[in-house]
Amino acid sequence: MKPTLLVLAAGMGSRYGGVKQIDGVGLHNECLLDYATYDAKKSGFGNVVYIIRKDIETDFRERLFDRVARNFEASYVFQTRESLLTAEQSAAAASRVKPWGTVHAVLCARDVIKAPFAVINADDYYGRDAIKTLGDYLSDVCNNCTEHAMVGYVLGNTMSRSGSVSRGVCTVKDGYLEKIVENLKISYEGDEIISVIGDTKVKMTGKEWVSMNLFGFCPSVFNEFGQYWEKFISANAADEKAEALLPVAASEIISSGKGAIRFFTSTESWFGMTYPQDREIVKAEIVKKISSGYYPSHLWEK
Numbered sequence: 001m002k003p004t005l006l007v008l009a010a011g012m013g014s015r016y017g018g019v020k021q022i023d024g025v026g027l028h029n030e031c032l033l034d035y036a037t038y039d040a041k042k043s044g045f046g047n048v049v050y051i052i053r054k055d056i057e058t059d060f061r062e063r064l065f066d067r068v069a070r071n072f073e074a075s076y077v078f079q080t081r082e083s084l085l086t087a088e089q090s091a092a093a094a095s096r097v098k099p100w101g102t103v104h105a106v107l108c109a110r111d112v113i114k115a116p117f118a119v120i121n122a123d124d125y126y127g128r129d130a131i132k133t134l135g136d137y138l139s140d141v142c143n144n145c146t147e148h149a150m151v152g153y154v155l156g157n158t159m160s161r162s163g164s165v166s167r168g169v170c171t172v173k174d175g176y177l178e179k180i181v182e183n184l185k186i187s188y189e190g191d192e193i194i195s196v197i198g199d200t201k202v203k204m205t206g207k208e209w210v211s212m213n214l215f216g217f218c219p220s221v222f223n224e225f226g227q228y229w230e231k232f233i234s235a236n237a238a239d240e241k242a243e244a245l246l247p248v249a250a251s252e253i254i255s256s257g258k259g260a261i262r263f264f265t266s267t268e269s270w271f272g273m274t275y276p277q278d279r280e281i282v283k284a285e286i287v288k289k290i291s292s293g294y295y296p297s298h299l300w301e302k
Helices: 032-042 054-069 087-092 102-108 128-138 221-236 246-255 278-291
Strands: 004-008 047-052 074-078 117-121 147-154 165-173 176-189 192-197 200-204 209-217 260-266
Touching: 004 032, 004 102, 032 047, 032 054, 032 128, 047 054, 047 102, 054 074, 102 221, 102 246, 117 128, 128 147, 128 209, 128 260, 147 246, 176 246, 176 260, 209 246, 209 260, 221 246, 246 260
Parallel strands: 004 047, 004 117, 047 074, 147 260
Antiparallel strands: 117 209, 147 209, 165 176, 165 209, 176 192, 192 200
């Protein structure tokens, strides 16, 4: 069975100031997601599932989904504040605005995922080689397998000059992930890369391996994520900002001994839609890739 691409596209885009998931950046107004989906199709994936907010459904269909669905098996599910919550938890979260995070998003797609699946962010560019690496791995594992995978990137290749970024810094041993530590504020100070943890500034080398939420999971992982989510929501239902983060849950799978995560690498340079000024950078990078023949001018036949 061919693997599934699962796209996390329900974010608020608070730093970007708009619905960056469907902002046009290609020569013919293609979205960054068009290119990720195209790469997945070229890399042996059988279908794509997008996780979106209900309030962007109409624009999402008009500006991306209907075009993709004419060329590739595609579907979407909703992530809402009430998804997976009990009535009591929903009442406690009544004042919350932002989504519950990436673990919650993945669990919202549990009922439609029937095969091993890769997870990507909607606003990050990963490169076809990295997506193919996961596609090849996931094509050879079964649904009940507990050995998952991820692709790590070099920190220095994933930075933005427009502002700070969040990255999970990875510890790797013998080709397997040992742990991920979330660094929520990494930025340039001059030519140095600095991570701010609490009130402490830590200088980074730029050569650290980091997570960009490019994971490959077997469906067995839903059991572990479900348990992680239940603990999280029990403790944080009334918290307006707490998020259940995929790298944290992935690390718990390893530390609990309930699974392992193969660590693959990519030297691809990241670009993405985090800040408004990033849009022109992304457009320029896409033009370069089209000019080199990496992508056709028109991605889709229709």
